[in-house]
Amino acid sequence: MSEEIKDTNTEEVTNTESTSANSSTEDVKNDQQADKTIPYSRFKEVNDNYKSLKDKLEEIENQKATDDLEAKKKAGEYKELYDSLQDEHEPLKNQVSEYKQFFSDLLESKLATVPDDFKELIPENLSDTAKLKWIENASSKGLFNKVTAESFGNKGANPSTESPVKQTAYIKGLSRKF
CATH class of the missing domain: 1.20.5 (Single alpha-helices involved in coiled-coils or other helix-helix interfaces)
Known part of the structure; x- marks a missing residue:
């Protein structure tokens, strides 16, 4: 019997502890919920x-x-x-x-009319339009015209021994003085 009493006491103690533990966890939960509320x-x-x-x-x-x-x-x-x-x-x-x-065809035709001796006078650093203008200006000023020897009338024949001036008395008189 004494064992029964001890068992019963033990059960009561455990029940009391569990209820107190349950109530303390509930209090903690309530406190945490109160802290979590905004x-x-x-x-x-x-x-x-x-x-x-x-x-x-x-x-x-x-x-x-x-x-x-x-x-x-x-x-x-x-x-x-x-x-x-x-x-x-x-x-x-x-x-x-x-x-x-x-x-380009026009420029080539103008370059073809320029004598070979004068082609090196055309500036190389010019654009095609500037080259064409330069050739036109040079042509208009006569740069590319060929110079021919002018004839002075005798056409290469030796002058005659005859005097072209008639010997007049006055001219003869002058020639004697000089």
Whole structure:
């Protein structure tokens, strides 16, 4: 019997300890929950900040999407403008290439008329247009004209022994004095 009493006492002690342990853990949990609770004013402040930042983020994303759309529209406009300018300039490119070919042929023909002795006088560092102008100026001033020996009337024959001047009495008189 004494063992039964001891067992019962032991059970009561363990029950008391477990209930006291349970009540102390409940108190600790309540204290922790009380510590974890946030005042409503702080909760409202953080929540309002979150909502305002979320709204700003949405506004920025919308603005970015709008800007991207406008950029694409502008790119489309630029592409149309580019295409129209390309259509206008394509014939001009063909004309320019024809003019360049004509000009190079003209320059070659002018260079062919320049005597070989004078070709080295043409400056090498000039562009083709400047060369053509230089050749035209030189031609107009007579630089490329060939100089021929002028005849003075006797055509290389020896002068005659006859005196071209008639001997008059006056001339004879003068020749005696000198």
